[in-house]
Amino acid sequence: MKATALDGTWKLRPRHPERVAAYTDAFTAHTEIPVPIPGDIHSALIHAGIIADPYFAKNELDVQWVGKEDWIISREIKIKKAFLSGQQFISFQFADTFFHVFINGREAGKGGNMFRSWRFNVSGLLHEGINTIEIMFESAERRAIESAARQPYPVPYSVYPVYSPHRNLVRKTQCHAGWDWGPCIMAFGVYESIRLEQTTKGFIDYVNTRYVRENDDWQVEVTTVYTAITDCTIPVSVKIEGPGIDTVITGTPVNVTVGENLIRHTVTVRRPELWWPAGCAPEDTAAVLTGSSALRENPLYTLTVTAYHAVKTKRIAFRTIDVVAEPDEHGKSMYFKVNGRPVFSKGANWIPCDALPSRQTPQKYEKLLRDLAAAHMNTVRVWGGGQYEKDIFYELCDRFGIMVWQDCMFACSLYPATPPFLRSVRAEIRHQVRRLKDHPSLALWCGNNEDVGALTWYPESIANRDRYIIDYDRLNEGVLADEIRQLDPDRAWWPSSPSAGPNDYSDNWHADGRGDMHYWSVWHEKKSFDAYLTIKPRFVSEFGYESFPSLSEVQTYAPRDQLNLTSPVMEFHQRSPGGNSIILENFSRYFRFPEGIKNMLYLSQVQQALAIKTAVEYWRSLRPICMGSIIWQLNDVWPVASWSSIEYSGKWKLLHYEAKKFFAPVAVVLYKKDGKISAHVLNDTEENLPVRVAIRFLTFDGKSAASQTGAHAGTQTDLSIDATVAPDSVLKVFECPETELPLAAHECFIYAELTYGDNRKTSNTLLPALPKECELRKACIKTAVKRLAPQIFEITLTTDKPAFFTALDTKKLGGTFSDNMLTLLPEAPVTVRFTADSEKLTQEKFEKALSVTTLTDTY
Ligand code: BMA
Numbered sequence: 001m002k003a004t005a006l007d008g009t010w011k012l013r014p015r016h017p018e019r020v021a022a023y024t025d026a027f028t029a030h031t032e033i034p035v036p037i038p039g040d041i042h043s044a045l046i047h048a049g050i051i052a053d054p055y056f057a058k059n060e061l062d063v064q065w066v067g068k069e070d071w072i073i074s075r076e077i078k079i080k081k082a083f084l085s086g087q088q089f090i091s092f093q094f095a096d097t098f099f100h101v102f103i104n105g106r107e108a109g110k111g112g113n114m115f116r117s118w119r120f121n122v123s124g125l126l127h128e129g130i131n132t133i134e135i136m137f138e139s140a141e142r143r144a145i146e147s148a149a150r151q152p153y154p155v156p157y158s159v160y161p162v163y164s165p166h167r168n169l170v171r172k173t174q175c176h177a178g179w180d181w182g183p184c185i186m187a188f189g190v191y192e193s194i195r196l197e198q199t200t201k202g203f204i205d206y207v208n209t210r211y212v213r214e215n216d217d218w219q220v221e222v223t224t225v226y227t228a229i230t231d232c233t234i235p236v237s238v239k240i241e242g243p244g245i246d247t248v249i250t251g252t253p254v255n256v257t258v259g260e261n262l263i264r265h266t267v268t269v270r271r272p273e274l275w276w277p278a279g280c281a282p283e284d285t286a287a288v289l290t291g292s293s294a295l296r297e298n299p300l301y302t303l304t305v306t307a308y309h310a311v312k313t314k315r316i317a318f319r320t321i322d323v324v325a326e327p328d329e330h331g332k333s334m335y336f337k338v339n340g341r342p343v344f345s346k347g348a349n350w351i352p353c354d355a356l357p358s359r360q361t362p363q364k365y366e367k368l369l370r371d372l373a374a375a376h377m378n379t380v381r382v383w384g385g386g387q388y389e390k391d392i393f394y395e396l397c398d399r400f401g402i403m404v405w406q407d408c409m410f411a412c413s414l415y416p417a418t419p420p421f422l423r424s425v426r427a428e429i430r431h432q433v434r435r436l437k438d439h440p441s442l443a444l445w446c447g448n449n450e451d452v453g454a455l456t457w458y459p460e461s462i463a464n465r466d467r468y469i470i471d472y473d474r475l476n477e478g479v480l481a482d483e484i485r486q487l488d489p490d491r492a493w494w495p496s497s498p499s500a501g502p503n504d505y506s507d508n509w510h511a512d513g514r515g516d517m518h519y520w521s522v523w524h525e526k527k528s529f530d531a532y533l534t535i536k537p538r539f540v541s542e543f544g545y546e547s548f549p550s551l552s553e554v555q556t557y558a559p560r561d562q563l564n565l566t567s568p569v570m571e572f573h574q575r576s577p578g579g580n581s582i583i584l585e586n587f588s589r590y591f592r593f594p595e596g597i598k599n600m601l602y603l604s605q606v607q608q609a610l611a612i613k614t615a616v617e618y619w620r621s622l623r624p625i626c627m628g629s630i631i632w633q634l635n636d637v638w639p640v641a642s643w644s645s646i647e648y649s650g651k652w653k654l655l656h657y658e659a660k661k662f663f664a665p666v667a668v669v670l671y672k673k674d675g676k677i678s679a680h681v682l683n684d685t686e687e688n689l690p691v692r693v694a695i696r697f698l699t700f701d702g703k704s705a706a707s708q709t710g711a712h713a714g715t716q717t718d719l720s721i722d723a724t725v726a727p728d729s730v731l732k733v734f735e736c737p738e739t740e741l742p743l744a745a746h747e748c749f750i751y752a753e754l755t756y757g758d759n760r761k762t763s764n765t766l767l768p769a770l771p772k773e774c775e776l777r778k779a780c781i782k783t784a785v786k787r788l789a790p791q792i793f794e795i796t797l798t799t800d801k802p803a804f805f806t807a808l809d810t811k812k813l814g815g816t817f818s819d820n821m822l823t824l825l826p827e828a829p830v831t832v833r834f835t836a837d838s839e840k841l842t843q844e845k846f847e848k849a850l851s852v853t854t855l856t857d858t859y
Helices: 041-047 063-070 142-151 280-289 362-374 389-399 419-436 459-463 465-487 528-534 568-572 579-590 596-621 654-662 844-851
Strands: 002-003 008-016 033-037 071-081 085-094 098-103 106-112 115-123 130-136 195-199 202-214 217-228 231-244 244-258 258-269 300-305 310-317 323-324 336-339 342-343 343-351 378-381 403-407 444-445 492-494 516-518 541-542 627-630 666-672 676-683 689-697 719-725 729-737 748-756 759-768 781-789 792-799 803-809 815-817 823-824 830-836 851-853
Touching: 008 041, 033 041, 033 071, 041 063, 063 142, 085 098, 085 106, 106 115, 195 202, 202 300, 202 310, 202 419, 217 231, 217 300, 217 310, 231 258, 244 258, 323 444, 323 492, 343 362, 343 403, 343 541, 362 389, 378 781, 389 403, 419 465, 459 465, 528 541, 528 596, 579 596, 596 627, 596 654, 596 666, 596 676, 596 729, 596 803, 596 851, 654 666, 654 759, 666 689, 666 748, 666 759, 676 689, 676 748, 689 729, 719 729, 781 844, 792 803, 792 823, 803 844, 823 830
Parallel strands: 343 378, 343 627, 378 403, 403 444, 444 492, 516 541, 541 627
Antiparallel strands: 002 195, 008 033, 008 071, 071 130, 085 115, 085 195, 098 106, 098 130, 202 217, 217 258, 231 244, 231 300, 300 310, 323 336, 336 342, 666 676, 676 729, 689 719, 689 748, 748 759, 781 792, 792 830, 803 823, 803 851, 815 830
């Protein structure tokens, strides 16, 4: 078997230059521009200067015509005589979406589902010497509109401020059509290598595994899915290599017949090392106690199957993973159990890492997933409005121990149940399950995002509920669950997110007793942050709160004259209806109103971090009732106001820094609920954890509150508590009624410091009154900077008065602080490190870029 990847520069032209002339004069009848493949067409047009950067200002509106046209990419390829023996094929993965392939002018095949793989037999179409390959992409928007006209009845879907109609009728990344955080860019292209293949026998399409554990030994059942082009006998070898293991089954002869063959081997692997989610391996506990921050990589084993000349290699690992959803005294549990150990899922929701597929680079995947793990997260949810992710995504999750909650790609919509649609989805899910199921990180298959709820969102489905419920069930149980249960019987199937579990269709936006919740009462229903403390969820797979990006990021899309929160461009880069008003309204709820855009952007990030911190700290303290909190959302597809914890450029928002603290395996949390203030120690390690907790009541001058005139007699004074927290659990170490604070709530704050392990310290702060009510003193903060290594700077911060929500920023200079969003106390300097992306950064440049903002600076 021979294969060539047709990567490189192809040529691009519109199918109808005369129509495109209405938008650009760049294309005459014969003009072509270069387009890198794998890649997308919008990116090529941007690169050629034919369309403007759609992420800037309101340019997105000016590029909508691109998605309404048809486009052709072409290239020549030289074929040698030897390649023409046997049969030849052209294959596609991630081809977006409606395309026709022509070889030397003759149609070789067509595709119409971005999530399927396609292989077309091109034998007889190629010849020795120069051949032309053309791929014609049809407008998915037009195809969706045509499909809508053919539906037996309307199939409703949710729309966003800028959108392309009937997205739900085409099997394409749903958010390409616009979302409440994303632009409408109806991309076209092929985002993985197009391969030209030649064989005399056949192909290995997939290699899949199942595992049976017998004490320390594992039986691996390897199924090779082999498509033969002729009846023949081929030798098949299976090899598993890795730390301490080298097991081979060599060359068993296997008879195959034309079409798909399943070839099975069983391999015994003795005492492999186990795969664990981040933070859960035995050595992770030791790292927590000593303070090592290195990211642990999991032991992965290489499985290679050779079938005649075809070879397939993949990385596998050894672990058990179960979803425990069982009735209990609180309703029904939901949590992951890995190698027998219950794991609290800490994580974020993943949307595609760029709206332009050409910019979904391996570097971006690696940075985002490293950043996710750096914030002590162990779970990522691949949300159903995006895409089954690229291989590199799952490979990184395997390495770093990030459990993947995998939605099937359906979101916020109803979907058709016509036979052609269901056939297309069946082929899609069969491909994706066999492609992805061996990743040790893959923890759960979920049917869709919010499609059960969507049944109640539209007049059509409210009026004719039965019809749409039947369609829902045909797709979800009839196709998705049916295929997943058959092809991946060892992995959990979860019907929808949110869901109370199989066969239960409760309202999991508000009911907290069973399954996973999407808790949107804070933000979409505009409740106060306290609402997070009114539920006892089992697992929250979505909850979020918006902020603006930092000033340097806003400047990438808003020209200077638009730097105002109600300017047209700032409102355009906000897709959640009324979003800017919600942010501003909450400023007035919690804070003294900030002056100037810079302070507003900063405060929006403080507010977001505070909202999500309130939720996560409380829900973690409910363990084991609650066993998961997955923040909406990790990343952005373009620069925009959104719920993300990391800005489009990769800069961490204050939320991501705060997440690193509120998701830490060992943490102290403080909260006020029902008039009581309490402190809890969270221990996600597998050991009994002796701790000391110092609780101090301080004035806004930084003095002990109890010693002040005005302090009530017989009230709380500073405390030091010694305790031992059991493994994987939470201990309440302190509680007092708010009325026992030494001073009025707005005159003092509580500062808790936890000591554990090798003299490791972590702290937390609670303002018992709303920040706007507190009589904060203006703090004068000083910084001293030292360069420790070419990329590492140390910043020491000192203050004369307690300073809250103190944030460091470096404008456009890329890099990450070791800590941010700090409480600073007088006489207690705080040192943080900044690791720059570039080695070329001078101390002078760094100091010039560095800014410090604290709450009292904003008004
Ligand atoms: C959800 C998600 C997304 C959406 C987000 C914010 O429920 O599933 O569809 O972007 O909320 O509104």
